[in-house]
Amino acid sequence: MSMTAITGARVFDGEKTLGVTTVLVEDGRIARVGGDAPEDAEAVDGSGATLLPGLIDAHVHTDRDALALALRFGVTTELEMQGLHTRDNRGGIAEDDTVADVRSSGFGITPPGGHPSELFPPGFRPGPPPGAKPAGQPPLIPFSTTPEEAVAFVPQLIERGSDYIKFMVDDGSVEGHPGLPMLDQATLNAGVAEAKGRGMLTVAHTLTVDATRMAIEAGIDGLAHLFMDRPHTAEIIDLVKDAGVFVVPCVVLNASMMGITGGELAADPRVASRLSADWDRALRSSFGHYPQGEIEDVLATVKALGDAGVDLLAGTDVSVPLTFLGGLAHGASVHHELQYLVRAGLSPVQALRAATSVPARRFGLDDRGRIAEGLCADLLLVEGDPITTISDTLNTRAVWRRGTRLPA
Numbered sequence: 001m002s003m004t005a006i007t008g009a010r011v012f013d014g015e016k017t018l019g020v021t022t023v024l025v026e027d028g029r030i031a032r033v034g035g036d037a038p039e040d041a042e043a044v045d046g047s048g049a050t051l052l053p054g055l056i057d058a059h060v061h062t063d064r065d066a067l068a069l070a071l072r073f074g075v076t077t078e079l080e081m082q083g084l085h086t087r088d089n090r091g092g093i094a095e096d097d098t099v100a101d102v103r104s105s106g107f108g109i110t111p112p113g114g115h116p117s118e119l120f121p122p123g124f125r126p127g128p129p130p131g132a133k134p135a136g137q138p139p140l141i142p143f144s145t146t147p148e149e150a151v152a153f154v155p156q157l158i159e160r161g162s163d164y165i166k167f168m169v170d171d172g173s174v175e176g177h178p179g180l181p182m183l184d185q186a187t188l189n190a191g192v193a194e195a196k197g198r199g200m201l202t203v204a205h206t207l208t209v210d211a212t213r214m215a216i217e218a219g220i221d222g223l224a225h226l227f228m229d230r231p232h233t234a235e236i237i238d239l240v241k242d243a244g245v246f247v248v249p250c251v252v253l254n255a256s257m258m259g260i261t262g263g264e265l266a267a268d269p270r271v272a273s274r275l276s277a278d279w280d281r282a283l284r285s286s287f288g289h290y291p292q293g294e295i296e297d298v299l300a301t302v303k304a305l306g307d308a309g310v311d312l313l314a315g316t317d318v319s320v321p322l323t324f325l326g327g328l329a330h331g332a333s334v335h336h337e338l339q340y341l342v343r344a345g346l347s348p349v350q351a352l353r354a355a356t357s358v359p360a361r362r363f364g365l366d367d368r369g370r371i372a373e374g375l376c377a378d379l380l381l382v383e384g385d386p387i388t389t390i391s392d393t394l395n396t397r398a399v400w401r402r403g404t405r406l407p408a
Helices: 064-072 147-159 185-197 209-218 234-243 251-257 263-267 277-283 295-307 332-344 348-354 357-362 390-394
Strands: 003-007 010-012 017-020 023-026 029-033 042-045 049-053 055-060 075-080 101-104 165-169 202-206 379-383 396-401
Touching: 055 064, 055 332, 055 357, 064 075, 064 396, 147 165, 147 185, 165 185, 165 209, 185 202, 185 209, 202 209, 209 234, 234 295, 251 295, 251 332, 263 277, 263 332, 295 332, 332 348, 332 390, 348 357, 348 390, 379 390
Parallel strands: 003 042, 010 049, 055 075, 075 101, 165 202
Antiparallel strands: 003 023, 010 017, 023 029, 049 379, 379 396
16 A cells, blocks of 8 residues: 655645645545645655646547656646547556546547548548557548438447547638538537437537537537637627537647747747657647637637636647647647636636646546545646746646656
8 A cells, every 4th residue: 555645735626726735645546635644655745836636638639659748747638539549449548657548539520521631741641650559449430421421420439439429510711721521510410419319428629600600509518629710709609608518729729720839838948858859849830721810819719708607628639749730749738728728818727627627527537637535646746836827837846647656
């Protein structure tokens, strides 16, 4: 039996600050919050630091190396929004404390030739490099052009181990490829209804106001992006609010689409020291497909959604370290997203909730996202106080995955 007592740190439990208190970790779980440290526990002095739940990135495309990079930044769970890490393909990841945990939609429902095919050069095949592909079945590519096809693919995705079902609603206009094949309303409606009827969470890729409207009309549970094609109106904010959907703004992705790089983040020594040369180059680049976009419009929409009480989740849409998918890096970009959320006008507490308790609640991850007795000991200890200075989340002092401390 192993016990660790983290003492002297301010504790943010995923919802609120608890002040300075002791957190006892035993056999991978949070055994107690408060009280005195047992004499036989390994003591970790948290003086001058803040203890947070491990962070959750609610929109990624990942592989094992990326999961390891994410963990170095205190991101203990990644939610894959298109990829290979469905239930039977996760292998030993859940038991590997050197990488972040992962959940996955598998591949999103989209028409043949639809998004995201337009993002990649001819012959490019997204996914882990040769030899790194998870064990298990090949991915199911649920190409759908009719309601019947979408309905038929949903149980197949569930059988293949998708943790939630994703729908692509994208005509390519933001990516510089207008006229892409796109799910029509009837197909989207039928697919969403089938997934929800089978008890599955549903999410939609939506980068425009019109796509957002379509997804909400279909009864979607969450939006994996925030629209960037026009400023918000009170009417669209009310539509999102009244539908009860959550939103993963991915401001870092919208910024990259507009040609804004992550160069300032890459220059931060707290980030640079943890990035490979490939990830550094990628972070200093950008997608650059929508230069006519206005980042201030996106930030104003985030603020309006937050003021309306819409659940906002921190996500990045980070994938692989290639410059044409740039402006992003696993782990680091979650911290960048938190900074953007605060720049938009959210409080640091609201931003921290967006990366901890809110994604855990909305994705049904009941064992994480908070610091409470009995939950998984995924923890991040940072120097300073991100409740007042959000960038202090990058001051990593220690990371624990299931109670195992990541080597410095």
